[in-house]
Amino acid sequence: MEPALGFILNIDGAEVSSWVSRFMWPFFRVAGFFMVLPLFGTRLVTARVRLLLAFFTAIVVTPILPPMPVIDALSVQTMLVIAQQILIGVAFAFVLEVLMQVFILSGQVVAMQTGLGMAQMVDPSNGVNVAVVAQWFLIFVNLMFISLNGHLVAIEIIADSFFMIPVGHGFIQTDILWHIANLFHWMISAAVVLALPAVTAMLVVNIAFGVMARLAPQLNIFAVGFPVTMMLGLIVLWITFSGYGNHFQRLLYELFQFMRSFR
Numbered sequence: 001m002e003p004a005l006g007f008i009l010n011i012d013g014a015e016v017s018s019w020v021s022r023f024m025w026p027f028f029r030v031a032g033f034f035m036v037l038p039l040f041g042t043r044l045v046t047a048r049v050r051l052l053l054a055f056f057t058a059i060v061v062t063p064i065l066p067p068m069p070v071i072d073a074l075s076v077q078t079m080l081v082i083a084q085q086i087l088i089g090v091a092f093a094f095v096l097e098v099l100m101q102v103f104i105l106s107g108q109v110v111a112m113q114t115g116l117g118m119a120q121m122v123d124p125s126n127g128v129n130v131a132v133v134a135q136w137f138l139i140f141v142n143l144m145f146i147s148l149n150g151h152l153v154a155i156e157i158i159a160d161s162f163f164m165i166p167v168g169h170g171f172i173q174t175d176i177l178w179h180i181a182n183l184f185h186w187m188i189s190a191a192v193v194l195a196l197p198a199v200t201a202m203l204v205v206n207i208a209f210g211v212m213a214r215l216a217p218q219l220n221i222f223a224v225g226f227p228v229t230m231m232l233g234l235i236v237l238w239i240t241f242s243g244y245g246n247h248f249q250r251l252l253y254e255l256f257q258f259m260r261s262f263r
Contacts, residue, residue: 021069023062026068028086029158032093034054066163069167087171096259100141103134103137106191106195110195110237112131113199114236115229115230141248148252202233
């Protein structure tokens with residue numbers, strides 16, 4: 001006699017593979033994205049938290065994604081597709097990480113030109129010693145990134161990437177990869193533009209001290225010039241810092257438009 005509440009599940013291997021592939025491919029791309037994403041990909045966020053964020057993000061975006069290819073889980077093609085998805089996610093997040101490095105590099109240049117480079121502190125996100133000015137800039141851009149909902153826009157772009165670069169249909173085009181490599185040139189140019197007001201002001205101050213040293217050789221220019229240079233550097237930094245928010249918003253919009261052009 002059969003039990004009244006008994007039932008039999010008829011599930012074959014193809015259905016299980018379909019369910020797994022439906023979630024697995026988005027998870028690997030999103031996981032690679034969170035590995036490098038600013039603020040989330042730093043040492044301040046543990047690997048377990050990043051995996052949980054990737055897991056829940058993949059669950060949320062999976063229902064709106066196009067159909068995923070069903071590939072044998074133990075094949076070489078599966079390994080290649082997994083590597084592709086991780087690299088695609090890393091490439092998207094790397095573009096945003098370059099933006100953060102723009103302000104860190106700018107802070108390092110300003111610190112060296114104003115005599116504040118000796119004030120070093122450990123960056124908890126990277127575990128290296130950086131100038132206090134650069135750390136200040138990094139905290140500022142991280143707060144700006146969150147306040148402008150940059151993380152939400154970035155997650156939206158990585159979800160749209162499954163329509164721009166479908167799973168199993170190739171990798172990022174070569175010209176886009178060259179553009180990503182050329183971001184190093186863009187990073188240095190943007191950092192120099194941000195640091196240019198402070199560098200120019202310090203150049204004028206150093207020229208003035210040089211003239212004073214020629215007119216009054218008995219004046220100890222190092223004892224007088226060093227504290228004055230730091231004081232003027234802080235004043236110039238305070239004056240120019242008010243416009244950094246607009247610069248960050250403009251650069252962030254430019255990179256978001258670049259990320260949406262990936263094919």
